[in-house]
Amino acid sequence: MKKMLINITKKSRSRIALIENQKLYNFDVEDVNHKRKKSSVYKGKIVHIVPSLEAVFVDYGTCKNGFLPFREISCEYFFNKNITKNRYNIKNVLKKGQECIVQVNKEERGNKCALLTTFISLAGSYIVLFPKNPGFLGISRKISGKYRNSIKKTLLLLKVPIEMGIIFRTASLGKSVEILQIDLMCQLQNWKKIKEAYQSNCSPCLIYQENNIIFRALRDYLYHDIQEVIVDDSKFLVCIYQYISLLGKSNFRDRIKLYTGTSSLFSYYQIESQINSIFQRNIILPSGGSITIDTLEALTAIDINSFRSNKGLDIEETALSTNLEAANEISRQLRLRDLGGLIVIDFIDMTAPLHKRLVINHFRKILKNDRARIQIGTISKFGLLEMSRQRLNSSMNKINRNFCSKCNRF
Template identity: 45%
Template sequence: MNHILINATHSEEIRVAIVRNKKLTSLNIETSLNQKNKGNIYKGKISRVEKSLEAAFVDYGKERQGFLPFKEVAEALKENAKASGEKLTISDVLKEGQEIIVQVEKEERGNKGAALSTYINLAGAYMILTPNNAKSNGISRQITPSDRQSLKEIIGKITMPENSGLIIRTAGAGKALEELQWEVDYLSELWSSINTAAEKRSAPFLIYQESDIVIRTLRDYLREDTDSVIIDDLATFQNAKEFVSFVLPHHLDRIKQFDASENSLFNHMGVESQIKSVFEREVSLRTGATIVFDPTEALTAIDINSARATKGFDIEETAYNTNLEAAKEIAAQLQLRDIGGLVVIDFIDMISEEHKKSIEKAMEKATSSDRARIQIGTISRFGLLEMSRQRLMSSVTESVEKTCPACEGRGTTPTVPSLALSILRQLEDGCNASNKTQKLTIQSSVDVITYLLNEKRADISRLENKHEIKITLLPNPYMQFPNFNINKQKGDKKSRHKSYQGISKPQQNIAENGLSSAKEAAAIDTNHPTTRVPNQKKSKSSLSFWEKIKSIFGSNKKKNKPNKQHNNKNNRNRNKNRNKSNRNRSQNKTQNEQRNKQNNKAQNNKQQNKPQNQNKTQGKSQNQAKPQNKSQEKSKNENSKPQNQSQRKPQEQTKSQTKPDNLAPKAQKQVNKSPQEKPTSKPKPEEQKVTKMETQDNKQMKTKPTNKVVKKAKTDVANKTEVKLEIDGNKAE
């Protein structure tokens, strides 16, 4: 069972979990303090152009400026540019103060600003439209070859805007032309409205904001294999249902609401305990081994420790089994934690080259279902495996956690004596550097100041006497270890307040406490299209195997229904034809007795009769059109003129006698291949009545098989000629 769980009871933090067979496979968290900017479209201003970096820095309204490399500059901006040297550079295309439309490609991370691009991508449910990049065309790698071929034919029929490209997503497989054209029209209108809004205001400002986490999840993850989408908030549930009704109406019944009054959604589904393991540094395996994740500025280091793992006969086999299990778990954790960039895995040392190759193949297989692009190297002689994973969004830990103010991300802090000695050294260096300093004030945590006053009181007195200054130590309860502050005062200025009144209090921002919910307003506020997607018309190629079988049997039933309605009318004609067939049998018996006597003569005259048979078959082919017309007249005048039936008896006898060529097709091949053997077109409804009655009457004319039987199968009433057919044993007329 595959479920999408959305926990939106608290607006400050919305959590989305994807569960497959009761196992958490993906987690995405969005908070009010760490809102996603990837996909947002801004109007920015070029603040600086760096030739050495072949890039420009763009002010788009954030604290840090965005980074725009030259390869991300659209062709439309390069059209009127003239190269100052041998080739075109970024300084020839972009100038300081120039206003351009940019889109965020990568989020801000650490000290790095956001990566920007002028190639705009507008994401929809079935496709991604690139309105200013005609070269960007493609189909998702996860689409099967059969669907890929049909999509290529449909893409050629789509009416596209000028200088625009199209990338079909996985959800676009099996969609009709009308559905794809509908979304192209919507995204094209969105692009025109973006250009219109950009002309009305000056940079920097937000033009278009990417959808929130709920809409993005429904757009990217709601597929045919999703059993349900469960939401525990009423307002979020209504917004999600409205979006799905416009874009994915065939999945509307899968959107469900959960009552969280008694129990939380994640606890009810057994996901809360799995989410806690995502934020832990170590992950335990079933064999007893552990995996340690250590993210750094440049890469993510993953170490595998055997710990209590003893599965194997020797060290080599134990290491191989542990690494094999760890490779599968690492692939799942990379997707679950959304770790991107470079990843280095330190596997347990193995001697066998076969074991190393097996681990590499296991890693490739485990990461094959990941949405992100992954490149995997080989295990080096040091047991390290290098790989890279596409950074789709900020990792889960970066979305929720922030850098520790005490250690500044290092993970360790100095001891109290070490920090106290470091403060003393800075005091002495400051006193020796300037003779004008008259007073020093030191603020730090309570334990550090206590250590200086008691253990290092003599050293502080020595500094005061040596440099003739006054040193004041203030324990600050608001200051966290290992932070400290040294304040210098020059001249004879005397303080107007007491020493304890000089303790500085921190000034925290409201946003840092998580109390701010202010959002940047976009110029275009749209969440979904204004028109609904057209109804899907299933094509024959999109039918499954069982659906094709049902359609075949269903079509046969539909074809037989009209015949059932005319059963009462046809019963009379069947009885009449049966009587006629009995008469024909008696006539054939007398004729066969005469033929048996003249059998020897007939064999001698076979060669002479061949040209005659050809002429007879040609005559029959010309006369075939007549019964069809007469059958139409018969069906029309059947109820009105019953007297005419006696006049058409000879013609009806020819039909009943000429029909056995359907019952014994092999016998026809022995005579001459006439045009009658070719399949004829489907008769009209009036003609079907006559032919079906004749076949049922002829089935009753079957006789027991003999070794060699010579009978008259066909008679031409007009020419009064007879044609012999020799039929082998075990063949009926």
């Protein structure tokens, strides 16, 4: 049974845990004092044009200016509306001091500034609205070919403004036109508020704040497979009821329950130790093998060791069984830690090509449960697997934990 646990008893911090049969498979935490910038929308001002980078830097109201590539700038901001990006230099179509609506694609990390775009996207539970992409139609890559035609037929019944575009999320599959239209109307209303805020406020300023961690979880994860939503703050129940009604998910109301136990919610469900393991460098596998995870500036390195693994009749069988077991845990840790960017996995050496294919096929299969966009290569002759993963969240508590070599913990 899958459950969503919402812990908000600590007023300065909110935590969301998704569990299945008491095992944690997704976790997020948000500090009240750290407002999420990703997906938030700002009224910004161009402060520097850099032709050599084909980009501009935008002051959008934070300590560090954001980076806006030329390819992410809508033609509506060009002096001449008839020109195309392929024929003109950036300095000839934009000017310093020019105002624009920008959205944060990637939050700033370390020395890297935030990545911005003018092509706004507003996510609902089932549909993502693109107000500046006329006629654009996208369908989640996780929706297989046999269902894509039915999605396209549904599009014909939706009232989508011709100057806008949409993407159907995986959860839209099987939903009625009425539910999809409600979701679309919510995003159209958000876009109307953004335009009004842009007209009435001076730059730079925030004009649309992305939902907090609790509302994002209800929007992105509350579907038929979640049997219970358990929250430990009675004052927040009314807000949750109102929000799911706004999402068109009122049928989930009976699944939302208040936790009234004496121990903390996460302690009762015995997941605090699993959460603590997210910040540990080494993970011991049930067979006795281990995984070591090191996050560096350029990439994340994951090393697998057989250690005391007792599976398999010989060294080749032990390597195969340990790698398969490690693949399961790595896919879980990718979601829990929200590891993004380039990831290099050093599997235990296997000589048989069949065993390598078994591991890579198994890894691909279990990664399909991940919401993030993932690209995965093959195992090289050195036993290395390269992959990339989209970072979904940027919680301050996750990012700002550094590894301590003395205590061997984060």
